[in-house]
Amino acid sequence: MRVNYKNTSLISENEIAGKVLELKEYLRKLNEVAMVGGYDASEASINLPADESFLKKAKAFAKDKKTKKLKYVVVIGIGGSNLGTQAVYEAIYGTLNIALKSKDPKMIFLDTNNPKLMFDVQDILSDVKDKEEIVVNIISKSGSTTETVANFEVLYQFLKKRIDGIEERVVTTTDFGSKLWQKAEEKSFAVLEIPKNVGGRYSVFSSVGLFPLALCGVDVKSLLGGARLMRDECLNEDFQKNPALASAILTFLHYKKGANISNSFFFHSQLETIGRWYRQLMGESIGKEKDKNGNVVHIGITPIISIGSTDLHSMAQLFLGGPKDKFTTFVNTEFQKSKVAVPKKMIFDGLVEHLNGKDFSEIMRAIYEGVKIAYQKNKAPFMEIILPDLSESSIGQFLQFKMMEMIFLAELLNVNAFDQPNVEDYKKETKEILKINNDFRRNRTTD
């Protein structure tokens, strides 16, 4: 993974170096967490890439559930329970994966309680007759996520009516000892563990991501290998060799100068879901009412996701002409010809100059370079992340890089990277309303 920000970030190396000093102590602590291993520290997630036990267990479970007939893997989870899996899956298999004739098994995601989505998933699954054609993976860290439990109950009832032995095809992923864990064991569903100190948004390299991805053919060993490589890079004290440190400091300094928006600008559309995963990572890790000392600070940077070249046709005007309230990270891959090329003899010859015979990668490269020049001319600050390719190893590197970046960024902002206290604000109200609805019904019945 290459990183470039000199001359484009509009931040001097001196400014960065000053902030590195502030993080020196914390970096030492992180190195210690990595050395000790295990899952006791708040930062425990950084030990996942170096832990083969989850990999082994996920692969063993996948081997057990994988059959020649396997067509669908339904992942029921929301937020940290499915975003990482979805991100890796789409990065590898593309945005149209669900419709491909050449791809089996296919992963289907049920997150929110959308009746139309549920009907459509049932439409897609209507041809499943044999239990070996399907696996259902319900994932909830707490074990009591409303939407996840509701989706599972409805889908399970649908499948139970149609497929003998469906209970053998359910895998439950949750915290050890949660209520869901207990109930799943009662029902003899298979159960996978999430380490307690690893929060949802940092859990993609645990059984949360590794099991369903392995089952669908993703090379999870390479994924984890890439993450391990990057984990070690991001423990380096030299910011020139530590992309997470550099990126966190650049984002922090731009935030201090008024950039309250962080734009992740991916130049491959199949990386958009990585952007969604990153939204949670940034939104929950540093969007905070209070700092570590309990002071009310209302801090936070709003992550936005852009896709090249698609969003150039909708957002470039704002990005180039609008206010200087963003710091942008372009994410692209090293140049490589794609084998998709415009014919030399075009039907619409002369509409666009110099297009004949051009490989898609050449066109996209020209657009990408054009955008970077325009950003520089318009003094819009950015950094570049250039991945070797879109392989599992590269994706693993990128996700780990971003998780480490967020841990550093939270430290710079003096907020807790691992909690999300304000989420309770609406959950509490929702529970109250569900309860009132019930009381209302009960009263009506007894009237």
Add this chain to the structure above:
Amino acid sequence: MRVNYKNTSLISENEIAGKVLELKEYLRKLNEVAMVGGYDASEASINLPADESFLKKAKAFAKDKKTKKLKYVVVIGIGGSNLGTQAVYEAIYGTLNIALKSKDPKMIFLDTNNPKLMFDVQDILSDVKDKEEIVVNIISKSGSTTETVANFEVLYQFLKKRIDGIEERVVTTTDFGSKLWQKAEEKSFAVLEIPKNVGGRYSVFSSVGLFPLALCGVDVKSLLGGARLMRDECLNEDFQKNPALASAILTFLHYKKGANISNSFFFHSQLETIGRWYRQLMGESIGKEKDKNGNVVHIGITPIISIGSTDLHSMAQLFLGGPKDKFTTFVNTEFQKSKVAVPKKMIFDGLVEHLNGKDFSEIMRAIYEGVKIAYQKNKAPFMEIILPDLSESSIGQFLQFKMMEMIFLAELLNVNAFDQPNVEDYKKETKEILKINNDFRRNRTTD
């Protein structure tokens, strides 16, 4: 469509009324544009819903191309040429439309030049043998959009090799007399016109959207009917009866108070693509380097899209705990039971209280009400748009409402709602690079 902002927008009616006065003159002008009709004014797009000619032409073309065998409609376009169509299509047919067994024909979108996307579209189309199974609609207002032309050339070559008479199944949508228009006529492709003064982001109710939507079974008459209804509402001088006026003023006043982010928060996941359409509408219409008088102002509000309940599990922490830099518009529908309900006898009984027997709509309603209470307690300002349902008429209303809102908002900000001058900044550079690549090749060849 119901609108609610009293007590939740944190803006008083007096403040709103003050701004209404500023827009009085402009509103009169808009009413005149509507009275005169036609497509001469900059604001010409507001006349599309009242113009039956595009509807008739789109339906006639659709009737001509629609066959019993029709399986795929491939829309090749980017930005304003496909976002509106995609928005309506997904709102009606859901996010999994491409994989549904029960839905024919299916719409496939080719926007950016992504080799993986092109391979996957070819994989999906590999079973098409008969020209009657497919229609290709290439859409480019200028007629010279790089990605659109490149995608068309590659796909057309692929289809030409496999399908006899494919040229009869191409429909070209572009400005009258553009180079693309001329070349399409030379090749005897069917051609549909976009009115010259209607820019891409305001063109969904022209042939750009109406033809492919009609072809795929969308009730375009109701769509346009809803838009017409809303157009007339949004010409009302009383802001209490004019949702676009109210929404524009609220957004403007919050922008002036420091909210540089506009959050469109949809409580049906199939409306997400409407959010993408809105990103362009807002990004290009009011993201401006210069105001109408030519002063450098670097003005703009960054649109973000959130999905309930999905994004509550990733962004609620930031929205509730983070900085007060957003004005939120919740978009939901009137309550209606969905016929998808959690079984009364649950497998995982006791994990989530009060869930047994609950309809999905009841669960989502409890979450929605919970979020609104949490927003109010946290002093996060918002307004609500409640659509009657997700029918074509409702979608038409919403899109027209948003286009009118943007025209008012641009007027309040004193910027041109209809141009996008800074987009040229990168396009110019890209063309230069494509040219240099060519020169480089030529030189190498002659070496």
